[in-house]
Amino acid sequence: MAIDIVSEQWRACLLRFEASVQDAIQCLDLSGLQIALVTDASGRLLGTATDGDIRRGLLRGIKLADPVTTIMHTDPLIVPPTLDRSMVLQLMQANKIHQLPVVDDGRRVVGLHVWNELQSSSGIRPNLMVVMAGGRGVRLHPHTENCPKPLLLIGDKPMLEHIIVRASREGFYHFVIAVHYLGHMIEEYFSDGSHWNVRIDYVRELEPLGTGGALSLLSPRPEHPFLVTNGDVLTDVRYSEVLDFHERHAATATMAVRSHEWQHPFGVVKTQGVDIIGFEEKPVYRSHVNAGVYVIEPRALDALQPNERCDMPTLFGRLQNSSQRAIVYPMHEPWLDVGRPDDLEQARDAQIRQTMPLKYKEEIDDN
Numbered sequence: 102m103a104i105d106i107v108s109e110q111w112r113a114c115l116l117r118f119e120a121s122v123q124d125a126i127q128c129l130d131l132s133g134l135q136i137a138l139v140t141d142a143s144g145r146l147l148g149t150a151t152d153g154d155i156r157r158g159l160l161r162g163i164k165l166a167d168p169v170t171t172i173m174h175t176d177p178l179i180v181p182p183t184l185d186r187s188m189v190l191q192l193m194q195a196n197k198i199h200q201l202p203v204v205d206d207g208r209r210v211v212g213l214h215v216w217n218e219l220q221s222s223s224g225i226r227p228n229l230m231v232v233m234a235g236g237r238g239v240r241l242h243p244h245t246e247n248c249p250k251p252l253l254l255i256g257d258k259p260m261l262e263h264i265i266v267r268a269s270r271e272g273f274y275h276f277v278i279a280v281h282y283l284g285h286m287i288e289e290y291f292s293d294g295s296h297w298n299v300r301i302d303y304v305r306e307l308e309p310l311g312t313g314g315a316l317s318l319l320s321p322r323p324e325h326p327f328l329v330t331n332g333d334v335l336t337d338v339r340y341s342e343v344l345d346f347h348e349r350h351a352a353t354a355t356m357a358v359r360s361h362e363w364q365h366p367f368g369v370v371k372t373q374g375v376d377i378i379g380f381e382e383k384p385v386y387r388s389h390v391n392a393g394v395y396v397i398e399p400r401a402l403d404a405l406q407p408n409e410r411c412d413m414p415t416l417f418g419r420l421q422n423s424s425q426r427a428i429v430y431p432m433h434e435p436w437l438d439v440g441r442p443d444d445l446e447q448a449r450d451a452q453i454r455q456t457m458p459l460k461y462k463e464e465i466d467d468n
Contacts, residue, residue: 113134114128114138116140118140118169120168122171125155125172134213135199136213139169145210148176151174153346157172158172180192180203200214226273230329231329232265232332234278235280235306236332237309247283249282250333251287252290260333261287265299269297276300276301279305280306281308305318311411312416313416317408318408322399334394334437335437338392343394346430353427354420355429356417392436393438
């Protein structure tokens with residue numbers, strides 16, 4: 102493990118107190134340091150905002166347009182620039198934090214200590230990643246009549262390849278792909294994964310078993326908590342952060358969720374019997390929807406029967422009924438479930454924009 106003061110990169114973490122929660126998300130994304138340092142006009146540290154602060158705010162109903170001050174931590178641990186390296190390490194270990202702001206006597210930010218927590222010297226994680234790729238993709242016909250949905254091209258490569266490449270960059274090495282419909286095509290394309298410097302094994306469903314049911318076929322049973330993702334979910338979420346979140350909360354199962362808003366098209370009349378007791382003009386209803394990304398402890402597999410159909414909500418329900426902890430990981434990162442032709446076109450358009458020179462992106466935005 103290594104600890105360091107980021108030379109100039111910490112400046113990308115600075116965020117003025119007038120900024121919004123959305124601005125904080127963009128700040129976290131741009132810096133990659135998992136913290137935003139909220140300051141006043143003179144550079145004095147007013148507070149910090151992390152992914153955890155944002156997720157807790159979203160669960161409380163905070164909106165992305167709300168000020169960052171509504172979710173920031175106003176009393177973060179800070180250190181002076183003169184503090185000994187070993188003492189900084191002890192502080193971060195004792196407080197279980199990965200970032201530690203460095204401030205001068207006037208509380209102005211002058212640096213940031215960052216803890217790089219590696220699972221091994223090579224950076225490879227021991228955690229398995231299971232990808233569900235057996236669905237027929239009926240809603241995507243005719244695209245899926247002769248091609249399994251995970252092999253549909255997004256840009257110059259299949260969407261499943263995007264998922265594997267992204268995860269491998271975060272240190273995930275061992276993948277298991279659950280296949281059924283046209284599964285031989287997926288196996289022919291990815292083989293053992295050596296082309297991508299990863300290991301790929303396969304679970305073959307003789308009939309559709311649902312996500313939970315496919316997990317019952319894992320052999321041998323994983324030794325560590327493992328990630329599960331649908332093979333048609335494209336997202337910028339960091340899989341490693343979902344896993345770390347799961348482990349910090351000592352959960353048996355974690356489900357990534359997305360905030361979903363739906364506005365009623367009409368004014369709502371509240372009644373009690375035949376009496377009108379109030380009105381609400383086109384109310385907005387907020388909920389959390391399953392994002393198709395999970396972290397599962399090996400012991401959770403005890404709730405499954407081999408070759409028995411089981412979806413993930415059913416598995417989570419069984420775990421709750423047996424008093425095991427099942428939690429949510431609120432996502433704010435871009436996310437797309439590629440289930441319909443419109444979704445496929447949206448994913449392809451987004452990929453094209455990512456590969457465009459900046460000036461062309463700006464021209465499209467201006468039109």
